[in-house]
Amino acid sequence: MVGLRFFGGVGEVGGNKILLEDGDTRVWLDFGKSFNCGADYYTGYLAPRGIAGLKDFFEFDLLPKLEGLYAEEMLAETEIKYCEPHFDGIIISHAHGDHVGHLGFVDPRIPVYTGAGTKLFMEAADETSPNRLGEHAYRAFRTDSRLRIGSLDVRPIHVDHSIPGAYGFIIYTSEGPIVYTGDMRAHGPKADMTEEFIEAAAEAKPLAMITEGTRVIPEDHRQSLSEQQVYNGVIETCNKSNQKERLIIYTHGPRDMDRLGTFYTAAMISGRKIVISPKTAHLLSKLVHDEHLDLPDPSKDENIAVYYRRKKSGNYDESDYYRWERPFLDRMVTPAELKKDPGRYMVNIDFTSLTELIDIRPQRKTSFIYSMSEHFAEDDVEGTVLRNWITHFGLEYVQLHASGHISRGELAEAVARVNPRRLFPVHTEHPEMFREMHGGTVLPEKGKNYSLLKGSTPVMQ
Numbered sequence: 001m002v003g004l005r006f007f008g009g010v011g012e013v014g015g016n017k018i019l020l021e022d023g024d025t026r027v028w029l030d031f032g033k034s035f036n037c038g039a040d041y042y043t044g045y046l047a048p049r050g051i052a053g054l055k056d057f058f059e060f061d062l063l064p065k066l067e068g069l070y071a072e073e074m075l076a077e078t079e080i081k082y083c084e085p086h087f088d089g090i091i092i093s094h095a096h097g098d099h100v101g102h103l104g105f106v107d108p109r110i111p112v113y114t115g116a117g118t119k120l121f122m123e124a125a126d127e128t129s130p131n132r133l134g135e136h137a138y139r140a141f142r143t144d145s146r147l148r149i150g151s152l153d154v155r156p157i158h159v160d161h162s163i164p165g166a167y168g169f170i171i172y173t174s175e176g177p178i179v180y181t182g183d184m185r186a187h188g189p190k191a192d193m194t195e196e197f198i199e200a201a202a203e204a205k206p207l208a209m210i211t212e213g214t215r216v217i218p219e220d221h222r223q224s225l226s227e228q229q230v231y232n233g234v235i236e237t238c239n240k241s242n243q244k245e246r247l248i249i250y251t252h253g254p255r256d257m258d259r260l261g262t263f264y265t266a267a268m269i270s271g272r273k274i275v276i277s278p279k280t281a282h283l284l285s286k287l288v289h290d291e292h293l294d295l296p297d298p299s300k301d302e303n304i305a306v307y308y309r310r311k312k313s314g315n316y317d318e319s320d321y322y323r324w325e326r327p328f329l330d331r332m333v334t335p336a337e338l339k340k341d342p343g344r345y346m347v348n349i350d351f352t353s354l355t356e357l358i359d360i361r362p363q364r365k366t367s368f369i370y371s372m373s374e375h376f377a378e379d380d381v382e383g384t385v386l387r388n389w390i391t392h393f394g395l396e397y398v399q400l401h402a403s404g405h406i407s408r409g410e411l412a413e414a415v416a417r418v419n420p421r422r423l424f425p426v427h428t429e430h431p432e433m434f435r436e437m438h439g440g441t442v443l444p445e446k447g448k449n450y451s452l453l454k455g456s457t458p459v460m461q
Helices: 055-059 116-128 191-204 227-239 257-269 278-287 323-331 335-340 356-360 381-392 408-418 431-436
Strands: 002-008 017-022 025-031 089-091 111-115 137-141 147-149 152-158 167-172 177-180 208-212 248-252 273-276 304-307 345-348 367-371 396-399 422-426 449-452
Touching: 002 422, 089 147, 111 116, 111 147, 111 152, 116 137, 116 278, 152 191, 167 191, 177 191, 191 408, 208 408, 227 248, 227 257, 227 367, 248 257, 257 273, 257 345, 273 278, 278 304, 278 323, 304 323, 304 345, 335 345, 335 356, 408 431, 422 431
Parallel strands: 025 089, 089 111, 111 137, 177 208, 208 422, 248 345, 248 367, 273 304, 273 345, 367 396
Antiparallel strands: 002 017, 002 449, 017 025, 147 152, 152 167, 167 177
16 A cells, blocks of 8 residues: 655645655655744744754654654654664655755664765755754665665656756656656756656656645745846846946855856856855865766856955964865955955855945945845845845845746646646645646645555545
8 A cells, every 4th residue: 555644845835754655665755844843932042952852843743753763862862762764765856955954863774865966965065054964875866767665666857946956756656656846947947857857747647746836826926037037137237337346246045056157157247256155165166076067166267256254363364264164265255355346246145144244345336136035024034134234235136036946837737737646735835726726636734644546536544
């Protein structure tokens, strides 16, 4: 018997944790941390204690209490006793935290299947972040590899998303194929990869389809351009007569390499150097070793400079910085250089780096290109703070963004083409809207088991 249990991504964007069982084979599809994980109990500096392992998470049912899943040290202060792993693997769709963020709690002996590019992202994150994913029995794959996991035959197929190395999957079970989309888009620079996945999914005639639905909402007011339109907008901003002698400031998702490429190219065409953070430089130094990614090498490319914050001594001494930051010190750019010749540079300033504006002192009417989803909620503190900084420094706010997720209309078309017997929406705040797309929509409930049999309606247990 084949069954699905949803422990995350239910009625929320992100946090996918889906358990697929086929006889004695038990495999997870992603093991992410939701954006709102623990938001009813934790906020800001009030956070689960690292020293307590899973204790603080189990207290509020933030992670499934299952035996044979977690690392021994993580269970030390909980009522669950450690035992041998009861799971055959975890299949990771891509390296965003809402799909891998809770992997650090998992027993390292459970195999973790990732795309080769995804593994590089995860390695870089472990070297630069305090929230480590830890050591695991990693097994890397490429598109159209075939993974044999217990009774399952898994076919990963690349999809386009706002991070390289993203995959959807066709999983052949004893009852029939199951399709899992991970996160995908159909309007990005590599839309042909998503098309390839959807075409293969349709040919499989799946028993069930588990799909993301981030942008399946009643009204989508957020800007959604193509990557080419974003590039055109950046070039237009750089070419404005009042900007040619001014700094260009930009921000985007830290793992969106398509967007980084857009700003990199636009900077070169506009006669500027792109200025990135040490963390981005470190990530690029990993990714350039993947022959399937066309990315600049920060240690060799003269069009790249690296912005270093002052630390410890305040004198930019080598000893002030982590070892992973030091290889790029010869590329250093400081506020003094940005002030001296602002028209030469396009600099990345993310939300947590806004204080650097106090040292950089950009001229009024300097463009601030915000290349992420807009802030809309009235209670969105981060959006309010960002606007206050922009207003204080008299910056010109420019919104240019291409979403990493498939639109509602494009997804409806994809679902119609794949035509699964049953459709399970995840990674969405409005799963009920999928009933308009597909008559076989099943709204998953957290922790419930859905038995899948050929030609039958899923039975919730």
